Amino acid sequence: MYYQSRSLIIKSMDYRESDKLVTLFSEKEGKLKAIARGIKKPGSSLRACVQPFCHSLLFFHQGRELDLITQGRLLDFYGNSREDIKRTLHCMYIMELLDKSLMDRAAMPRLYGLTLSILQYINNNGLNHLVLRYFELQLLIQLGYRxxxxxxxxxxxxxxxxxxxxxxxxxxxxxxxxxEQNGIVLYGEVLGLLKLMAHGNLNTLQRVQASGAALEKLELFLERYLEYHLERRFNLKNTIRVLKKSLS
Ligand SMILES: [Zn+2]
Structure with a gap:
């Protein structure tokens, strides 16, 4: 059986001689792994479509264990982000967060749309730490941890x-x-930002000027909140901290 879906590429790794095993977040099927066959041969049209944090329309053939990616069309390459190492690393961080937090084959169209708009935002406007925190919080909300x-x-x-x-x-x-021993104290600007991010959208958020101190506290809070849930759900210790080490 064949199917197609727009997809964000989370990562791809070598697989057999000329294939790649691609982990992706598809709009229709959620996160899944699929094989891009013959991709290392010269002239493979699929190669450009399966690079990390590309947005591509992919055509799949259902396999017995792993599906095959038979064709693809690149929709967005996020070229500005790719030319800038900091932006690239943060886009990879977003992909890693998806990889570590999503269940296989569970479609999450709202999260899919949100991820697209964040990648677009970073590509067009550069890094904005509040926007990254917004993604982390919205990811938690979509996973059921509002x-x-x-x-x-x-x-x-x-x-x-x-x-x-x-x-x-x-x-x-x-x-x-x-x-209660392990409470986190939240008030003032940090709490205000959290409320805004929980209910607001990217448009309102990008106009907000947050202080450096509040952003730092916000980052720490979301780090702990994410880690708490990812650890319980997937048994991943200190995931976020490890992921973030690659950003500095
Ligand atoms: Zn009470």
């Missing part, structure tokens, strides 16, 4: 609380947080 920020996640009491509990996935009021 943080509860305006009430106590445990008892539902309304109020401006400051103690975020990773395990509960939200703020705890003073009663519910008694004895």
């Amino acid at each position: 943080p509860v920020l305006d009430k106590c996640v445990n008892c539902g009491r309304q109020g401006g609380f400051k103690n975020f509990c990773l395990e509960a996935g939200g703020m705890l009021c003073p009663d519910c947080s008694a004895g």
Whole structure:
């Protein structure tokens, strides 16, 4: 059986003599691995379509174990990002995050659209750390971990609380947080940015001027929140930290 889908290339590695094993995030099928056959032969038209963080329309043939990529058309290469090492590394980081956090064969069209717009944004405007944090938070939300920020996640009491509990996935009021050791203190600008990113879109976000200190705290918070869930879900220790080492 044949099918086609727009896809973002997460990574590709050598496989047998002239093939590549490609990990990709497809719009219709979600994350999957497929084989691009004969790609290392001169003149292979597929070669350009399966480079990391390319956006391509791919045609697949369903195989017994792994599907084959039979044809492809490059839709976007993100050329500006590719010419700039920092942007390239951050785009690779986004791909790695998808690789580490998505289940196989579970379509996530909203996340797919969001990833496209972030790659486009970085290509057209350069790096913006708030936009990267926005991607991390939206990824968590799409995976089902929307943080509860305006009430106590445990008892539902309304109020401006400051103690975020990773395990509960939200703020705890003073009663519910008694004895809680691992809370993260969130308030002021950082909390405001989180709320904005949880509900806002890329257009509103790119006009926001955040302080360096708030961005740093935001980054640390999202790092811990992501790690907490990825570790529990996939048994990956310190994934984010390792991934981020390659960015500096
Ligand atoms: Zn409570």
